[in-house]
Amino acid sequence: MCLSIPVRIVEIEGDTARVSAGGTIFTAGMQLVQDARPGDYVLLHAGFVIQKISDEEASEILSLLGEIEDSDKKE
Amino acid sequence: MKYIDRYRDRDLTDRLAGQIRKAAAGSYTFMEVCGGHTAAIRRFGIHSLLPEGVKLISGPGCPVCVTGKGFIDLLYVYAGMNDVIIALFGDLMRIPGSGGRSLEKARAEGADIRIVFSSLDALGTARSNVGKKVIFAGIGFETTAPPNVYSVLQAQALDLQNFSILVSQVRVPPAMEAVLSSPRSRVQAFLAAGHVNAVMGYWEYLPVAEKYRVPIVVTGFEPLDLTQGILWAVRQLEQGTHEVQNAYSRVVTKEGNIKAQQAIQKVFMECDRNWRGIGMIPMSGWRLRPEFARFDAEQRFQVGDIQTHESEICIAGLILQGIKKPFDCPAFGTLCTPQTPLGATMVSSEGTCAAYYNFKRNPPVKG
Numbered sequence: 001m002c003l004s005i006p007v008r009i010v011e012i013e014g015d016t017a018r019v020s021a022g023g024t025i026f027t028a029g030m031q032l033v034q035d036a037r038p039g040d041y042v043l044l045h046a047g048f049v050i051q052k053i054s055d056e057e058a059s060e061i062l063s064l065l066g067e068i069e070d071s072d073k074k075e
Numbered sequence: 076m077k078y079i080d081r082y083r084d085r086d087l088t089d090r091l092a093g094q095i096r097k098a099a100a101g102s103y104t105f106m107e108v109c110g111g112h113t114a115a116i117r118r119f120g121i122h123s124l125l126p127e128g129v130k131l132i133s134g135p136g137c138p139v140c141v142t143g144k145g146f147i148d149l150l151y152v153y154a155g156m157n158d159v160i161i162a163l164f165g166d167l168m169r170i171p172g173s174g175g176r177s178l179e180k181a182r183a184e185g186a187d188i189r190i191v192f193s194s195l196d197a198l199g200t201a202r203s204n205v206g207k208k209v210i211f212a213g214i215g216f217e218t219t220a221p222p223n224v225y226s227v228l229q230a231q232a233l234d235l236q237n238f239s240i241l242v243s244q245v246r247v248p249p250a251m252e253a254v255l256s257s258p259r260s261r262v263q264a265f266l267a268a269g270h271v272n273a274v275m276g277y278w279e280y281l282p283v284a285e286k287y288r289v290p291i292v293v294t295g296f297e298p299l300d301l302t303q304g305i306l307w308a309v310r311q312l313e314q315g316t317h318e319v320q321n322a323y324s325r326v327v328t329k330e331g332n333i334k335a336q337q338a339i340q341k342v343f344m345e346c347d348r349n350w351r352g353i354g355m356i357p358m359s360g361w362r363l364r365p366e367f368a369r370f371d372a373e374q375r376f377q378v379g380d381i382q383t384h385e386s387e388i389c390i391a392g393l394i395l396q397g398i399k400k401p402f403d404c405p406a407f408g409t410l411c412t413p414q415t416p417l418g419a420t421m422v423s424s425e426g427t428c429a430a431y432y433n434f435k436r437n438p439p440v441k442g
Contacts, residue, residue, distance in 0.1 A: 001138065001139065001164035001165070001166050001167075001214075001215065001219070001423075002110065002111060002137070002138050002215060002216065002218060002219060002270075002425055003111060003424075003425075004111075004218060004270040004273070006076070006077070006078040006079065008077070021076075022076045022079075029193070029195055029222070029225065031225055031338075032221045032222075032225065032332065032334055032335045032338065033332065033334065033335075034334055041077060041078055043270065043273055043326060045218050045219065045222065045270065046164075046192070046193050046194065046215070046218075046219050046222040046223075047192055047193020047194065047195050047196070047222060048193065048195075048221065048222040048225065050218065050221060050222075050270075050273060050274055050332060050335060051273040051274065051326055051332050053078060053325050053326055054324070054325050054326075056324070056325050060324070060325055061081055061084075061087070061299075064087065064091065064299065064303060065087070067094075068087075068090050068091065068094060071094055071097070
């Protein structure tokens with residue numbers, strides 16, 4: 001039961017949204033977040049969107065790579 | 076899928092694991108607080124990438140595992156009452172109660188029990204069954220609290236007379252303190268449960284790290300997240316620091332989801348809570364505020380004292396505190412399997428014993 005997954009908001013209607021998890025569509029309550037829009041990636045938990053995911057996938061991966069390479073250079 | 080595929084990159088995971096092997100000069104024991112972490116670590120074989128000296132132990136972060144046996148026994152009694160529908164999350168069905176009781180058994184005996192995926196489904200069940208009394212099993216950590224409190228706010232707004240909730244909510248920080256305060260504790264650093272922090276932020280963890288001088292790294296659930304969290308915790312122990320670090324910044328901020336926290340504060344208040352296998356932890360739970368008493372199943376349905384009994388063989392309590400591992404249990408994989416569970420930790424997908432059992436044959440992730 002205690003599982004959260006990243007999903008993309010397809011459309012919002014009132015307090016609920018249709019969200020896509022790799023193409024599978026779920027209905028999710030939107031009452032617990034502010035400013036989420038169609039196209040945004042969000043965290044779905046127990047039928048509700050509980051948090052927005054900031055659009056920093058690329059920069060997170062790059063900073064990890066940087067961390068590994070920096071450490072390798074020190075050797 | 077975005078936010079999944081790239082965080083499962085084998086080459087990067089292996090290189091990060093290489094950094095862990097390089098960084099860890101000493102021997103360290105970490106606790107992953109969250110059952111979701113335990114399942115992900117076993118599923119992806121992360122434990123097999125770690126050097127000999129770095130040990131991961133599972134914590135108490137599986138909601139159905141720590142929910143008191145009395146809760147299952149109480150739901151079982153409710154389920155046998157006339158005109159009652161029990162709405163619950165599916166993994167509560169097979170959790171053993173006392174004396175062979177379970178919700179699965181109640182259903183086999185004719186009780187009306189509905190598995191829901193969300194508290195909204197439970198509300199929908201109440202609205203479409205006006206002649207029945209719907210009792211929703213409101214369990215979970217801080218991540219599930221906002222959806223659960225929302226059902227109460229919505230029931231109030233709709234003036235639903237036939238909806239109530241049996242609350243057994245738990246909170247992570249008091250459980251971390253209980254683990255650290257135990258004289259048997261071996262925990263030197265925590266991987267904090269990223270999705271709890273998505274809601275609560277990590278401001279509550281700063282005094283815990285300071286008081287117990289223990290590094291806490293907020294960690295996500297994919298292989299790259301987990302290896303990064305472990306690497307940061309190793310580096311802190313090597314450097315002798317005890318900070319709260321955020322290795323899950325795409326989802327977690329220090330302050331968390333304020334709107335969700337406000338909803339929790341409006342409906343719930345802190346209370347002592349009995350954790351299955353561990354015992355009472357002061358102020359480690361939430362219960363309904365008195366102004367929501369009419370939605371409180373315990374207030375509405377008085378059933379008297381229920382005697383609860385634990386299995387004499389099961390060591391789930393010690394496993395949830397990180398003192399023993401599933402392999403230390405003589406019943407693990409023999410008397411106790413997911414088909415014939417003695418304890419809750421063998422039932423839930425986030426349960427430590429189930430994760431060790433289900434993924435014990437998985438080959439490690441290697442680049």
